[in-house]
Amino acid sequence: MSLDLKDNTLLKTHALIDGQWVKSSDQTTFEVLNPSDGKIIANVYSSGTLETSNAINSAELALKSWRKLTAKQRSSLLMKWYDLIAENIEDLTQILTAEQGKPLAEARGEIKYGANYIKWFAEEAKRIYGDTIPHTLPGTRILVTKQPIGVVACITPWNFPNAMLARKIAPALAAGNTVVCKPANETPLSALALGELAHRAGIPAGVINIVCGKTTEIGEELTSNPIVRKLTFTGSTAVGKKLTADSARTMKRTSMELGGNAPFIIFNDADVNDAIAGLMISKFRNAGQTCVCANRIFVQSGIYDQFVKAVKIAISKLKVGDGTEAGTQIGPLINERASKNVRALILDAHKKGADVLTAEESPTGNFIAPTLLLNTSDDMRVFKEEIFGPVAPIIKFETEEEVIRAANNTPVGLAAYFYARDIGLIWRVSEALDFGMVGVNTGTISDEMIPFGGMKESGQGREGSRYGLDDYLEMKSLTIGGIDK
Ligand SMILES: NC(=O)C1=CN([C@@H]2O[C@H](COP(=O)(O)OP(=O)(O)OC[C@H]3O[C@@H](n4cnc5c(N)ncnc54)[C@H](O)[C@@H]3O)[C@@H](O)[C@H]2O)C=CC1
Numbered sequence: 001m002s003l004d005l006k007d008n009t010l011l012k013t014h015a016l017i018d019g020q021w022v023k024s025s026d027q028t029t030f031e032v033l034n035p036s037d038g039k040i041i042a043n044v045y046s047s048g049t050l051e052t053s054n055a056i057n058s059a060e061l062a063l064k065s066w067r068k069l070t071a072k073q074r075s076s077l078l079m080k081w082y083d084l085i086a087e088n089i090e091d092l093t094q095i096l097t098a099e100q101g102k103p104l105a106e107a108r109g110e111i112k113y114g115a116n117y118i119k120w121f122a123e124e125a126k127r128i129y130g131d132t133i134p135h136t137l138p139g140t141r142i143l144v145t146k147q148p149i150g151v152v153a154c155i156t157p158w159n160f161p162n163a164m165l166a167r168k169i170a171p172a173l174a175a176g177n178t179v180v181c182k183p184a185n186e187t188p189l190s191a192l193a194l195g196e197l198a199h200r201a202g203i204p205a206g207v208i209n210i211v212c213g214k215t216t217e218i219g220e221e222l223t224s225n226p227i228v229r230k231l232t233f234t235g236s237t238a239v240g241k242k243l244t245a246d247s248a249r250t251m252k253r254t255s256m257e258l259g260g261n262a263p264f265i266i267f268n269d270a271d272v273n274d275a276i277a278g279l280m281i282s283k284f285r286n287a288g289q290t291c292v293c294a295n296r297i298f299v300q301s302g303i304y305d306q307f308v309k310a311v312k313i314a315i316s317k318l319k320v321g322d323g324t325e326a327g328t329q330i331g332p333l334i335n336e337r338a339s340k341n342v343r344a345l346i347l348d349a350h351k352k353g354a355d356v357l358t359a360e361e362s363p364t365g366n367f368i369a370p371t372l373l374l375n376t377s378d379d380m381r382v383f384k385e386e387i388f389g390p391v392a393p394i395i396k397f398e399t400e401e402e403v404i405r406a407a408n409n410t411p412v413g414l415a416a417y418f419y420a421r422d423i424g425l426i427w428r429v430s431e432a433l434d435f436g437m438v439g440v441n442t443g444t445i446s447d448e449m450i451p452f453g454g455m456k457e458s459g460q461g462r463e464g465s466r467y468g469l470d471d472y473l474e475m476k477s478l479t480i481g482g483i484d485k
């Protein structure tokens with residue numbers, strides 16, 4: 001399948017190592033498929049241990065000069081990259097929808113979202129401040145300075161293949177680090193196109209390296225090679241735990257943005273129309289394939305019937321289809337494994353007594369119709385697992401205490417949402433929810449200015465915001481004597 005791009009040179013199939021596009025040493029490739037129709041978009045060279053080691057060495061070499069640039073010099077190179085992404089947004093959008101499946105409007109939004117992290121950290125690069133500390137011994141002076149960590153490994157998922165990579169590379173480079181990136185094999189083309197635009201922006205060879213293909217080999221090299229001093233990962237909790245353990249062998253710093261199981265709570269005094277609008281965004285964005293999607297929907301008994309009636313109407317209006325078709329709101333899931341898993345979750349709920357409300361004509365292939373589950377119970381898999389699909393399980397609750405207990409009854413703690421208007425209730429519930437990000441009367445909590453990350457088994461660290469650079473800096477104290485000589 002040929003993509004209809006203005007600039008076909010953005011479609012890269014090689015690894016980016018030391019500023020060169022290189023084939024894998026064994027010449028093997030893997031297929032990138034369009035999740036809508038299963039057609040091959042491209043064959044990408046499959047990197048392994050050797051390519052990853054070469055990429056790490058090139059990042060180490062480039063580090064020497066990259067970290068010596070002034071903050072303003074790094075900032076202006078990041079801004080040039082931002083400008084080139086904006087100039088090429090339509091091609092990046094086509095590439096993203098082709099390999100990930102999301103509707104073009106969502107793909108365009110993701111690219112703007114990712115670019116906004118680059119712009120944000122181009123600005124933050126100039127605000128990496130230190131401290132002075134009153135001296136503790138006569139004739140001394142004490143400073144606290146910040147310096148880059150060094151070579152950073154960035155591993156990203158398929159659900160936001162552009163934005164998740166931008167959200168890692170931008171702070172890493174702003175802080176003076178260099179990177180070796182491994183995108184998901186389902187969606188490498190968006191990452192490689194970002195690498196090409198960074199090269200065109202004048203970001204020097206070796207500062208950004210991108211390898212993909214032999215996942216286990218790449219992972220083993222990234223986690224074991226002592227030159228890599230930090231690993232940042234977005235993906236499943238299971239893989240995050242493995243990468244954290246493997247990185248401990250050389251005590252690498254890690255940032256983990258892992259799985260979620262978001263409660264979405266509607267109290268009796270909520271504005272039901274607002275709650276429905278927020279749920280449509282939080283639950284069905286990216287066909288439900290985000291780590292912050294509403295996963296368990298709790299509705300207080302006083303408005304349950306009104307809410308269910310309204311949500312049925314809202315869900316029935318959602319249009320399922322190929323991401324390139326006008327009006328599509330729900331694209332395909334990423335692959336057959338994902339769609340089979342979601343169908344299994346629906347079947348499990350049905351077997352355990354749920355009423356399954358979905359489109360009469362159930363779509364085939366990787367497409368899943370938006371599905372409402374009623375008469376549910378918390379023994380169903382949909383309450384314990386990250387659904388990662390357009391399925392909305394609803395459960396009724398009576399009291400504030402009961403729903404807080406149920407909402408927190410999960411080993412993860414990434415995002416939570418609730419709708420209410422009583423200010424006392426809003427403060428009590430906000431403080432009682434054990435989640436890193438809480439949306440109150442909104443289903444939108446993601447922005448480059450907001451710290452993104454979770455508690456418990458949803459990971460460690462924060463991405464974006466004024467806190468985002470901390471994860472990419474080392475703090476150093478300087479105690480200087482001989483001042484009175
Ligand atoms: N929290 C989040 O933002 C995300 C959560 N997920 C969860 O993960 C599940 C599976 O989706 P995947 O993309 O397969 O997530 P995953 O966690 O399996 O993969 C995410 C990234 O890690 C890489 N990876 C996997 N094993 C690795 C290893 N041993 N060494 C190095 N890299 C490795 C993958 O190639 C991909 O680039 C989803 O169904 C969802 O539950 C997936 C994507 C995003």
Ligand SMILES: O=C(O)[C@H](O)CS(=O)(=O)O
Nearest residue numbers: 159160289290291292446
């Ligand atoms: O990994 C994800 O699902 C994204 O972080 C979600 S968001 O940043 O687009 O909200």
